Amino acid sequence: MLEPTDIGAAVPVGKIRMTNSAPLLFTLARMKKIALGRDAFTKHKLNHHVLDIWYLYCEEISITDESTDAVANHSVMGKAQQTLKKLAFESFQLREVAASLGLSPSRFSKGYKTAYGETPIQFVTGLRLEKVKKLLAETKMTLDQISECCGYQNGFYLNRVFTKNVGITPLHYRKMHRV
Structure with missing residues (x-):
């Protein structure tokens, strides 16, 4: 038996x-x-x-067995989120993060969105933009310097991303939130 x-x-x-x-x-x-x-x-x-x-x-x-899949998925996506937090301010490839978790890039993105309600790129962009906002308000660093600290290619690209997501330019944000 x-x-x-x-x-x-x-x-x-x-x-x-x-x-x-x-x-x-x-x-x-x-x-x-x-x-x-x-x-x-x-x-x-x-x-x-x-x-x-x-x-x-x-x-x-x-x-x-959705409960087992959900627990396993949550565990993998929890690791994914920790990895993204570590790499957020560096230049990295999403496919490398997915591969380190044993997932394809599309499965990784879909699983992450299911678990957290946003894509991995949206999560990293949010982290980066919060740091950009802090640096704009608290320092006199140029946009190129800030872009290097926050994982963006250059100040021009950062300006585009910031304006698209925040709704105002980084210069305008700095003027409004200057200490």
Whole structure:
């Protein structure tokens, strides 16, 4: 007889729900018909049907176990977010981050958006722009110097990104928020 430790941590505890209940109901109906017998053959058939239910369940969770996928996805996306925070102010390739997590770039972006509601690029841009705003308000650094500190190619590109996302130019922002 199998013990729960033989099967692993996937053994359900408590109530479970199966999306495809037709095969389950069919098996249960057959079990009710043969449950009255007490001979060895009847017990063998019942064991067969119990095992069939177990296989139905295993097949179901291997296809649609969203909770396990969500936990695994959350763990991977948590690592992704930490990696993005570390690399945000450097020049990096998103495909390299995805590869380090064992994902394709498109799967990484979709998974990240599902987990956090924004793409990895939007997340990094937000981090960078917060630092840009702080540097604009608190220092006299030029836009080229700030772009080097925040992971942008140059001041011209930073100006375009900042204006697009914040709605005003970096110079105007600096004038409004000067200490």
